Amino acid sequence: MKFIRQVLLAISIGGIVATVLRTRGKSPEAPSQGGWREVTPQR
Amino acid sequence: MSTPTNFDIGIIGSGVVGTRVAAQLHTLGYRPRIAPLRHATDLFDCNVVVLAQGAPHSALAATFVAQGIAVVSVSDNLADVLALLDIQDRALARQVPVIIGAACSPGMTGLLVHHVTRAFESIDEVHVAVHGTGGPQCARQHHESLAGVSIGWHEGEWLQRPAGSGRELCWFPDPVGARDCYRYASPEPVLLQRIAPSLQRITARVSATRRDRLTARLPMLSPPHAEGTLGGLRVEVRGVRNGMRHVEIVGIAERVATITGSVAAQAACALGNGVVPPGVHNLGQAEVPNDDILDGVLDSGTILHQFIGR
Numbered sequence A: 001m002k003f004i005r006q007v008l009l010a011i012s013i014g015g016i017v018a019t020v021l022r023t024r025g026k027s028p029e030a031p032s033q034g035g036w037r038e039v040t041p042q043r
Numbered sequence B: 001m002s003t004p005t006n007f008d009i010g011i012i013g014s015g016v017v018g019t020r021v022a023a024q025l026h027t028l029g030y031r032p033r034i035a036p037l038r039h040a041t042d043l044f045d046c047n048v049v050v051l052a053q054g055a056p057h058s059a060l061a062a063t064f065v066a067q068g069i070a071v072v073s074v075s076d077n078l079a080d081v082l083a084l085l086d087i088q089d090r091a092l093a094r095q096v097p098v099i100i101g102a103a104c105s106p107g108m109t110g111l112l113v114h115h116v117t118r119a120f121e122s123i124d125e126v127h128v129a130v131h132g133t134g135g136p137q138c139a140r141q142h143h144e145s146l147a148g149v150s151i152g153w154h155e156g157e158w159l160q161r162p163a164g165s166g167r168e169l170c171w172f173p174d175p176v177g178a179r180d181c182y183r184y185a186s187p188e189p190v191l192l193q194r195i196a197p198s199l200q201r202i203t204a205r206v207s208a209t210r211r212d213r214l215t216a217r218l219p220m221l222s223p224p225h226a227e228g229t230l231g232g233l234r235v236e237v238r239g240v241r242n243g244m245r246h247v248e249i250v251g252i253a254e255r256v257a258t259i260t261g262s263v264a265a266q267a268a269c270a271l272g273n274g275v276v277p278p279g280v281h282n283l284g285q286a287e288v289p290n291d292d293i294l295d296g297v298l299d300s301g302t303i304l305h306q307f308i309g310r
Helices: A002-024 B016-027 B037-043 B058-066 B078-085 B088-094 B108-117 B136-145 B188-195 B210-214 B256-272 B290-299
Strands: A034-039 B009-012 B033-035 B048-051 B070-073 B097-100 B122-131 B149-154 B157-162 B168-172 B177-183 B201-207 B231-241 B244-254 B279-282 B304-309
Touching (some): B048 B058, B048 B256, B088 B279, B108 B256, B122 B188
Antiparallel strands (some): B149 B157, B244 B304
C-alpha cells in the first residue's frame, strides 16, 4: 500500500512539473523577418 | 521538345515512385518498360534501368552492372547505399555508370547543394531536413530509420547518434511550414561528403511526430498510406562569401514521390545520353551533369524556394 502511494505521488509530481513546463515554457519563436520566395536558377 | 536519343529505359517497381518515374519519362518522350522485381531479368536488354522498388537495391544493381547495364537507384537506406558504393570496382571493370541515391533526400539535396555552392567562395556546413514520405515502402523506411543509428560528419569525424534524437524545429516552404525534425539513419551525410570533401559539418534530419518516435522500435502499428501528403525539403548551406560568413537556405514543397520521380527520370536520361563516366556516382558530384538534371526537374513543375531573412 505504501509503495502504491509513493508511485501515485511520483506520477502526480511528474504531471504537475510537466504542466508547469508546458504552460510557462517558451515555444520556439517563428522567424521575425523574411520568408520563402520562389527562385529560378540561372541557366 | 528534342527527339530523345535511342536507348531503352527499364524500371523495376510499379509503385508510387515507379509510376512517377515512368510518367516523367513519358513526358520527355521515352517509352520505359516496367517490370516487377521478380521479373527483373526481362530488362536485361535495356541500356538503363531505374531501381524504384523498396530497398535493398545493391544485389540487383550489381547484377545489372555485370550485364553492362547502367543503373539508377532511388534507395535511401543507409546500409543499402553503403553496399551500392562497393559496386564501384565492378562498375569500372564493366565500364558502366551507376547513379545512387537519385531520390528526394538523398538526390535532390545533392543537386541543390551543388547549385547553391556557386554563391560561396567556400562551403563548410550542410544541414538537410526532409518532411514527408513517398509510397508505402518509403513510409516503412521512414519508420525504420527512426529506430537505427544516425551518422553525421562533424569536424572531420563520423559521429554516431541514436536516431530519433536531436530535435530541431525546421522551417519548410509554405504550406508545409515548421516541423520538428530529428536525426535518422540516412545515407545523406556520406553522399554529401563525397560532393564536397572540404565540408566540416553535415547533418540530416527528418520530420517525425511523437507517435513516430514512440513506435519506431515496434512493428508499424497500421499499414502505411498509399502515398504521403505534401512533403518538403530544406537545404541549408553555410560557408564564406566575400570573406564573411554566409548562409543560403533553399527548399521545396512538393510530394516526395514526385520529386523522386523527376530526379530519377532525369538521372536515367543523363546515363542514357552517355554523359556520365563509368563508376558509382551520386548527384551533386562533379562527374554528373547536375545543372542539366536540376533544370529538368524544375522544368517538370517543381518549384524551388529560397529563404530570405533571418
